[in-house]
Each structure stands twice: as C-alpha cells, then as structure tokens.
Amino acid sequence: MEIAEIGNIISFKDGLRGIVEKVNENSVIVDLTCMENFEELELEEKTVVNHKRYTIIHSSNE
Template identity: 55%
Template sequence: MEINNIAGVGDEISFKSGVKGIVEKIYQNSVMVSVTENTTDLEFEGDKTVIGHKNYEII
C-alpha cells in the first residue's frame, strides 16, 4: 500500500480526476480544500470541500 504524504497548508493538490485546490486546513484524517479548478460535473458548495489524505495527490 502506498503511503501518501500529507499536504500542508498552501499546498496544491488534485483529486477526483479533474479537481484541483489549495489546502486551507489540516485535520487528522483529511484536509479542507479551496477548489481552484474543476473540470468535472461535481459541484462544491462555497468552492470548498474536505478530502481524506488517501484520496488526493500533492502537485
């Protein structure tokens, strides 16, 4: 199993195959992200979402 590096505040991450964002807050098992790019049909209320550490990649 690949261990994902945990993103820091201000890091840019990608997730869900087409969504990018900037980390705003770090939690024990996830990060809060301000969405900056979204090429999917997904909608994020207030352009923010929470992503588990295993579900994103630091770019």
C-alpha cells in the same frame, strides 16, 4: 503517504484541484475556486478530502 500542508495544491477525484486551507487528522479542507473552470462545474467553494484520496501537485515550500 505524504500529507499535504496549508498552501499546497492537490489533485483529487478525476482531476479536480484545490488549495489546502486546513489540515485535519484524516483529511484536508480544500478551496476549489482556484480552478479556471470552477464557475462551470457548479461546485461548492470548499470540500473535504481524505488524505488517501489526493496527490500533491505543488508544494507551498518549493
């Protein structure tokens, strides 16, 4: 299992995407406002995602 770093873009839960803002022991805090359809989805700006529940789409050090 690869753990995301701050600045990585991750995908989780049926295609939602976000930018990692903080890495915790078992989860990451993600900013969802980078999604084009964020306003339409009526979601909170940030959410917590367990390390087991996401995939890294873009690494901040690439």
